[in-house]
Amino acid sequence: MKPLAVSMGDPAGIGLELAARVWAERQGAPPFFFVGDPDALSRASARLGLAAPKFHVISDPAKLGADAGTFNVLHVPLAMEETPGEPDPVNADATIGAIEQATAAARAGHACGVVTLPIAKSVLHTADFGFPGHTEFIAHLTKDDAWPQARGPVMMLAGPTLKVALATIHTPLAQVPASLTRARVIDVGRIVGEALRRDFGIVAPRIGVCGLNPHAGEDGHIGREEIDIINPAIASLRAEGWAIADAKSADALFHDAARATYDAVIALYHDQGLIPIKTLHFWDAVNVTLGLPIVRTSPDHGTGFDIAGQGKARADSFRAALAMAWSMAEQRARA
Ligand SMILES: NC(=O)c1ccc[n+]([C@@H]2O[C@H](COP(=O)([O-])OP(=O)(O)OC[C@H]3O[C@@H](n4cnc5c(N)ncnc54)[C@H](O)[C@@H]3O)[C@@H](O)[C@H]2O)c1
Ligand SMILES: N[C@H](C(=O)O)[C@H](O)COP(=O)(O)O
Incomplete structure (x- = not known):
């Protein structure tokens, strides 16, 4: 099966550090690639005291690298460097763009499903995000797909x-x-x-x-x-x-x-x-x-702005979201 696509979420929240941590400790996790800003991911790794991942940065999800030691990143650059715990609407377009590109990768068959890291709806609403959350946004993005x-x-x-x-x-x-x-x-x-x-x-x-x-x-x-x-x-x-x-x-x-x-x-x-x-x-x-015509999961928690960047965020729910998306994709592949 193709890997899972993980969208970056709000870069001021705990999503970046969850992705960095689970990549560093990925044994047993299903294969996944990141959709977002590789520099932000490097900064999150550094804040956790982890070695900087080796990235393969692409702009086309058809060009994922095959080296298991290299972290594939579908590039969605931030407009401004993130400050953990201080969300800024200036990065809203990148946050939304990462969800769009992860969904597009799954719709095109380059990913077996999408795992979204948390967004803060109030921040996106200031950027005219017209949806209550990922759930309705991804339903909208896939509404014309056969189901x-x-x-x-x-x-x-x-x-x-x-x-x-x-x-x-x-x-x-x-x-x-x-x-x-x-x-x-x-x-x-x-x-x-x-x-x-x-x-x-x-x-x-x-x-x-x-x-x-x-x-x-x-x-x-x-x-x-x-x-x-x-x-x-x-x-x-x-x-x-x-x-x-x-x-x-x-x-x-x-x-x-x-x-x-x-x-x-x-x-x-x-x-x-x-x-x-x-x-x-x-x-x-x-x-x-x-x-939905595509598989989509997410951790159950939100952006955790109060603990972002401090290395306190637990990755269990994100790991469970990866495992569940993979299992759902396997179920669908068997049907
Ligand atoms: N899937 C999503 O995108 C999603 C889900 C829920 C909430 N949200 C958004 O998150 C924002 C904040 O919501 P909230 O404060 O109600 O919920 P929250 O889950 O972000 O935080 C609630 C409490 O749990 C703690 N916490 C959260 N995740 C943690 C983790 N992985 N490890 C350790 N502690 C953790 C936080 O520090 C905080 O004290 C809101 O804007 C909401 O819309 C997004
Ligand atoms: N209702 C969810 C929760 O509280 O956990 C959360 O807001 C996520 O919503 P989306 O998956 O639609 O972003």
């Missing part, structure tokens, strides 16, 4: 004992109930079920769903979304053959015994799903985009 299954994007965070998918992603809390239509819940259920089969090799996936209201609405006494929208959508999914249970109280769906009843659970809004997974698996969960 025979239900098309995402759906955000999933996947850890060793929990996979949680989101029915709404970066939606302001006040807008969540109106965003939860039957059609949306049905789409998300299909995308999650197909991804569990295709990308995770689970032949007969079992899916759980969180209620929106306390106690999943208590039979309509404290909210009717479960009765009017969520459970009818779930019934439609069951009629299609999916093993998906009616919405249950979200507060009781994440303990050990509850997690044993499903392969993935659909949470209805960002923090409902991300609080439990980041509590259980902050160090080793992976953010994965479901329903």
Whole structure:
């Protein structure tokens, strides 16, 4: 298989040092190349006290070098030298360009998938980045590519004992109930079920769903979304053959015994799903985009500006993101 493409992320965050560290300690990691600025990567290596990597810098992903001791870099230069912990919108175009070029490399078959290092959305918004995050941006970049299954994007965070998918992603809390239509819940259920089969090799996936209201609405006494929208959508999914249970109280769906009843659970809004997974698996969960024609994963954490450049950032989640993207690409190659 071709290597993975790793996009640089915000150069003021911890992404550069994660790439530098994992390259230096790459034994056991899947092959990957970097999409970004090689000088920034050298500076990150130096800050960690690591030897400067030997680079093969290219502007065409078809020209990746084959020497395992050389770090391939698809060149996306920064506009200005980074200052760890101090993001600057002047580098936003390079941050966005790295995501575009990594995605283009995967679409063209030069990479088996994309692993994105973290971006700060607020910084990119100042540069007119019109997307809530990578998830929607990469879906946009791949929207014209053939995809025979239900098309995402759906955000999933996947850890060793929990996979949680989101029915709404970066939606302001006040807008969540109106965003939860039957059609949306049905789409998300299909995308999650197909991804569990295709990308995770689970032949007969079992899916759980969180209620929106306390106690999943208590039979309509404290909210009717479960009765009017969520459970009818779930019934439609069951009629299609999916093993998906009616919405249950979200507060009781994440303990050990509850997690044993499903392969993935659909949470209805960002923090409902991300609080439990980041509590259980902050160090080793992976953010994965479901329903895309290309494989895309990311560490579960953000830019870590408060610790950037200090050598404190743990690389476990980035390593897990590389491993998961590689495994998904293998699954797709076998299909
Ligand atoms: N995949 C992504 O691109 C992604 C994911 C989440 C958040 N973000 C962005 O990151 C920015 C900061 O978000 P935040 O502060 O909520 O979350 P964060 O994950 O950056 O930081 C939360 C806390 O965890 C610590 N931390 C994060 N990663 C770590 C690591 N690898 N090792 C050790 N400690 C680590 C940080 O130092 C901080 O104290 C936001 O702009 C957000 O949009 C991006
Ligand atoms: N919601 C994610 C999280 O909190 O971990 C994160 O913001 C990443 O979003 P994108 O992968 O869409 O950039």
